[in-house]
Amino acid sequence: MLLHIDSSADPTADSVTRRLTADFAREWRALHGPADYRHRDLTATPVPPLTGGYTRLGRRVEREGFVPPAKVAALIESPAEAREWELTLPLITELAAADTVVLGVPMYNFSVPAALKAWIDRVTFPGAFAHPDTGESLLAGTRVVAVLARGGAYGPDTGRAALDFQTPYLKAWTGRLGVRPEHFHPVAAELTRVDVLPLSAGQEEAAAASLAEARAQLSRLAAVG
Template sequence: MTTLLHLDASARRRSVSREVGEAFAAAWREAHPGGHYVHRDLAADPVPFIGEAWTELCDHVLEHGITEIDRYKEAVRTPAQAEAWAVLEPLLDELVAADVVLVATPMYNFTVPASLKAWIDQVTFPRMSLTGRRFVIASARGGAYGPGMPREPFDHQERFLRDFFAGHFAVEDVASVAAELVNARLDPALAHLREAHEESYAAALRLAAELGASY
């Protein structure tokens, strides 16, 4: 049975990144009627920031050369570490069980929301590999950050996630779909770009659905 882990990070209950992510998830569920679907809303149910006890778990894993995810619990030696592990274990279980991980996120201040970064920090240990899993980034951005755009160098959202998934988790299969110029919906100074936004938004929904149906 194939499993999709769907993460939402937008602080808005109704947001473009959530809509693009749901387009993928809905198509995936239709294509996999017997599949297992797990949704975690990182804004509604925030993951705690890591603390010193978490770093001690990480240090133990590194010091003892542990690379098997199912052996990480061996690092728990104190009550504080047990408390940190109680937060971490269900997050790791969801991630490890997933065949496809969908990350639906807005761009905040050129990068990802703190809610998503907190999840990333929690589930990350030294030499941790998720090779074989497929990752999808469904994003929304207030401006235009695509290839060739003046603000392309300021994209620390999609590029950060791609680099992280590949560089730390050794994930080779990362797809992305982005809706751009979302601020044109509200900002009078960007009114002339509203049609371009609508085109980007519609294209993102189509591509997300196509990807969901094929994964």
């Protein structure tokens, strides 16, 4: 199953990440079959931030050791915890069912949008992706394609690489969930606001090259599966 997630606050076709994730999904579905597909738009349907019910239930689950999601409901002790679990379980189930996840991730203030962070916080429930018998990750075979877009440039020769908190953050998070490092594919389109930002003037060619390279990388990744 392909899980397609968008998090740009811009709902229009001006959004670079939305255009690229849509192209990826179209190519993937043409090659691997259209049916096995879910699209989650975190701006149109935001994931609510965590509350105390989530953290209380999470601590109880941690004390019990590895509790598979199917057995968490039996540990719920209050309506607040039940509400939080109702919001969380469908997201866990959806991610666990995905073979490939394509994440649209605009850079907001050097990092990921709050809408995406809310989904990440909620879906990363204790033990949610651990095999109940072995503790091994259920996401060891899952591929994550992170489509990044930023107004600036953060490559190794820009002197600004240390300001990119998107890529290292997503690498750390997917790694913690048990996604293999070779299954995490960050693809960045840079200088996306070259048309409007005076600081980017004269960088039109570099912007076009970055977008073309991102498209080519995504086509290769969609073909793999």
